[in-house]
Amino acid sequence: MTVSSPRKTASHPLSKLLPSEVKATVEQASDDHTVITVERGQLIDVLRALKEHRELRCNLLVDVCGVDYPDRDRRFEVVYHVASLENGRRFRVKVPLDEGDAVVPSAYGLYKAADWFEREAWDMFGIRFEGHPNLKRILTHEAFRGHPLRKDYDPGQRWQLTEAEEMVPDWATTTQDGDDHFETQILNLGPSHPATHGTLRTVVRLDGEVITNAECEIGYLHRCFEKMSETHEWNQVVPYTDRLNYCSSMINGVGYTTAVERMLGIEAPPRAQVVQVILSELSRIMDHCVCLGANLVDLGALTNFWYFFQPREEIYGLLEACAGGRLTISYVRVGGLAHDVPADFEERVRYLLRYIPKFIDDVERLVTSNTIFRDRTEGIGAITAEEAVAWGWTGPCLRASGVPYDVRKAYPYRGYDQYEFDVPIASAGDTYARYLVRMEEMRQSLRIIEQAIDSLPDGPTLTDDHHVALPPKQKVYTEMESLIWHFKLIYEGIKVPAGDAYSLCEGANGELGYYIVSDGGGKPYRIKVRPPCFAIFQTYPHMLIGHMVPDSIAILGSLNIIAGELDR
Amino acid sequence: MDGWDGDSEAEDVTMRQPDGSSTVLTTRVDAMLAWVRKNSLWPLPFGTACCAIEFMSSVSAHYDLARFGAEVVRFSPRQSDMMIVAGTITDKMAPIVKRIYDQMAEPKYVISMGACACTGGFYRAYHVVQGVDEFIPVDVYVPGCPPTPEALIHGILKLQEMIQRGETQYDRLKPSKDRVAPAVEAAAE
Numbered sequence: 001m002t003v004s005s006p007r008k009t010a011s012h013p014l015s016k017l018l019p020s021e022v023k024a025t026v027e028q029a030s031d032d033h034t035v036i037t038v039e040r041g042q043l044i045d046v047l048r049a050l051k052e053h054r055e056l057r058c059n060l061l062v063d064v065c066g067v068d069y070p071d072r073d074r075r076f077e078v079v080y081h082v083a084s085l086e087n088g089r090r091f092r093v094k095v096p097l098d099e100g101d102a103v104v105p106s107a108y109g110l111y112k113a114a115d116w117f118e119r120e121a122w123d124m125f126g127i128r129f130e131g132h133p134n135l136k137r138i139l140t141h142e143a144f145r146g147h148p149l150r151k152d153y154d155p156g157q158r159w160q161l162t163e164a165e166e167m168v169p170d171w172a173t174t175t176q177d178g179d180d181h182f183e184t185q186i187l188n189l190g191p192s193h194p195a196t197h198g199t200l201r202t203v204v205r206l207d208g209e210v211i212t213n214a215e216c217e218i219g220y221l222h223r224c225f226e227k228m229s230e231t232h233e234w235n236q237v238v239p240y241t242d243r244l245n246y247c248s249s250m251i252n253g254v255g256y257t258t259a260v261e262r263m264l265g266i267e268a269p270p271r272a273q274v275v276q277v278i279l280s281e282l283s284r285i286m287d288h289c290v291c292l293g294a295n296l297v298d299l300g301a302l303t304n305f306w307y308f309f310q311p312r313e314e315i316y317g318l319l320e321a322c323a324g325g326r327l328t329i330s331y332v333r334v335g336g337l338a339h340d341v342p343a344d345f346e347e348r349v350r351y352l353l354r355y356i357p358k359f360i361d362d363v364e365r366l367v368t369s370n371t372i373f374r375d376r377t378e379g380i381g382a383i384t385a386e387e388a389v390a391w392g393w394t395g396p397c398l399r400a401s402g403v404p405y406d407v408r409k410a411y412p413y414r415g416y417d418q419y420e421f422d423v424p425i426a427s428a429g430d431t432y433a434r435y436l437v438r439m440e441e442m443r444q445s446l447r448i449i450e451q452a453i454d455s456l457p458d459g460p461t462l463t464d465d466h467h468v469a470l471p472p473k474q475k476v477y478t479e480m481e482s483l484i485w486h487f488k489l490i491y492e493g494i495k496v497p498a499g500d501a502y503s504l505c506e507g508a509n510g511e512l513g514y515y516i517v518s519d520g521g522g523k524p525y526r527i528k529v530r531p532p533c534f535a536i537f538q539t540y541p542h543m544l545i546g547h548m549v550p551d552s553i554a555i556l557g558s559l560n561i562i563a564g565e566l567d568r
Numbered sequence: 569m570d571g572w573d574g575d576s577e578a579e580d581v582t583m584r585q586p587d588g589s590s591t592v593l594t595t596r597v598d599a600m601l602a603w604v605r606k607n608s609l610w611p612l613p614f615g616t617a618c619c620a621i622e623f624m625s626s627v628s629a630h631y632d633l634a635r636f637g638a639e640v641v642r643f644s645p646r647q648s649d650m651m652i653v654a655g656t657i658t659d660k661m662a663p664i665v666k667r668i669y670d671q672m673a674e675p676k677y678v679i680s681m682g683a684c685a686c687t688g689g690f691y692r693a694y695h696v697v698q699g700v701d702e703f704i705p706v707d708v709y710v711p712g713c714p715p716t717p718e719a720l721i722h723g724i725l726k727l728q729e730m731i732q733r734g735e736t737q738y739d740r741l742k743p744s745k746d747r748v749a750p751a752v753e754a755a756a757e
Binding site for chain 1: 614616617621622625629630643655656658659660661662684690691692694695713
């Protein structure tokens with residue numbers, strides 16, 4: 001399987017490849033996506049053609065989301081993003097729906113990845129997906145009324161959940177044929193459980209020690225990112241993005257500002273881009289440190305946790321020097337960085353380049369060929385490449401199954417194509433393979449940082465486009481024009497041209513996408529985050545079947561589920 | 569005596585031996601219990617979000633929470649007496665926080681770590697509890713988004729002072745010895 005760069009235009013008009021009876025409008029969007037607008041009756045035909053036509057082969061369902069346009073005749077729109085990992089093509093399929101009849105056929109039969117994405121669209125917009133196996137609320141709780149991302153829902157309207165209403169799956173309370181009342185039991189893991197690292201809940205049915213059924217409940221950290229971003233200006237969204245995947249907050253901000261900059265048609269200055277790459281890669285190392293460290297703690301290897309948290313402290317020191325914060329740094333802005341890096345930036349980065357490898361080596365020596373660790377992880381939670389793609393996996397977990405898909409290579413952004421680095425892959429697809437891939441990715445990140453720091457250019461770190469960035473304070477005090485720009489930006493905010501675009505970056509867990517709709521105003525109309533671990537975690541209950549409870553802990557740690565990003 | 573910092577109770581500490589040796593001390597039981605309790609807090613990290621990562625940093629080697637006697641992290645509420653609510657609490661999570669709090673061993677204390685746990689932070693939103701003190705009593709509020717480990721350690725030191733002085737929410741809310749417990753009163757009627 002190879003990944004090529006996206007083509008600017010489809011080599012031949014796509015409408016020919018769709019079944020002849022399908023009536024759809026096909027157009028090329030500016031964000032390298034081909035947009036297909038279709039009625040719901042023919043949605044499945046279109047998706048099937050995209051997936052199965054030998055020239056398209058869109059095997060990855062990236063995202064499903066809803067958008068609410070109360071002013072239009074047809075109020076809702078369901079938006080599907082699909083991509084081909086073989087030829088790099090990307091499609092956006094839109095289905096307009098009437099308010100009174102917001103029903104579409106479920107895509108679950110074609111793409112398993114649709115499972116939770118469709119549930120989320122139901123929860124947030126009240127769009128029903130006919131034929132979905134388990135269509136119920138996913139992020140909000142049982143006592144919730146209404147659909148919060150509809151434009152007429154008040155952002156502050158809360159609903160209290162009392163202890164009596166606890167979500168228990170139906171199968172957990174009903175006895176099944178063949179239940180052995182001595183051996184069969186229901187076990188609840190989380191949401192307050194040391195190995196769930198936050199707020200995940202899994203209910204499993206055990207036959208003796210073997211898991212025979214499982215279901216996950218998420219949403220315990222649903223803090224309304226998407227609704228909040230609609231009530232804030234474009235730059236004010238940056239602190240919210242920091243708190244998506246808080247283990248590597250820099251990457252989220254870079255992804256978001258890249259998306260907005262593409263819509264604005266501007267580019268951050270070269271120095272800002274290189275600094276963003278350096279800090280993103282350091283963030284990726286931190287993220288992998290947390291993931292591996294926590295995974296190893298759960299398996300009983302506590303020492304490695306201390307080893308991995310020490311380089312994190314050093315990286316925190318650098319981030320603190322740059323931005324003032326340790327974890328959630330809000331350092332990026334639309335058009336560059338909030339301010340320049342400190343004078344000793346290069347020195348500090350070079351120190352980290354010398355400092356970090358020692359800790360990776362130490363852990364490698366302790367763990368990689370450790371019999372106990374290998375016994376507990378090899379063959380555990382194994383998933384084939386086809387299955388992983390079908391479930392919408394991306395990132396290190398997908399690469400551990402042998403698919404070399406990395407957004408930094410396939411759709412380069414922020415100048416990633418200028419750096420030389422390898423995309424590590426493994427073939428087994430099990431917990432051990434995921435460990436190996438992450439270890440190697442940390443070394444590759446160091447390689448990128450080394451090249452980036454050698455090529456760090458001088459110059460400004462924020463664009464001088466005064467539609468986007470505030471002019472320097474000194475000029476505001478002395479020049480009339482700058483004063484006007486300052487006033488206008490503060491009062492009206494950035495004006496992003498009306499339209500929609502999907503932009504993606506390589507998060508620490510995989511493809512982190514932002515589908516942004518702008519109505520031309522000072523605030524985003526809709527931001528849909530495509531969180532990588534959302535797609536990965538929906539597979540988790542299916543991976544558990546046949547394993548034992550301790551294995552479930554090992555698998556969970558290796559998937560690197562970050563609740564902030566999962567629940568948003 | 570080093571390490572004895574029950575200063576507010578200084579007048580109770582009396583040396584009894586005629587030769588000046590300090591083998592016997594007298595104090596009030598409450599003061600001694602408080603001294604013991606404050607130096608062996610067993611935290612239950614109710615970590616949900618970003619703050620939990622900073623909590624992990626606090627217990628790691630660099631900041632070493634063990635210096636303050638609070639490193640025995642217990643995830644079972646029945647084995648812990650200091651709940652650190654680290655992270656945003658949503659309406660979906662609220663009943664769980666309350667149940668875990670109810671299950672903790674007495675006397676129990678709560679530190680609300682970070683802006684979200686204190687006030688909901690910048691999530692003024694449809695699914696976020698606007699401060700964990702909506703449903704459990706909080707002793708120390710640690711500001712920050714997330715607070716640095718130094719700030720959390722400061723919060724724990726503050727809690728230690730409050731325990732020594734008997735000013736925690738637990739001390740305030742516990743039924744007084746002189747007063748008949750409300751349940752008994754109700755039964756009498």
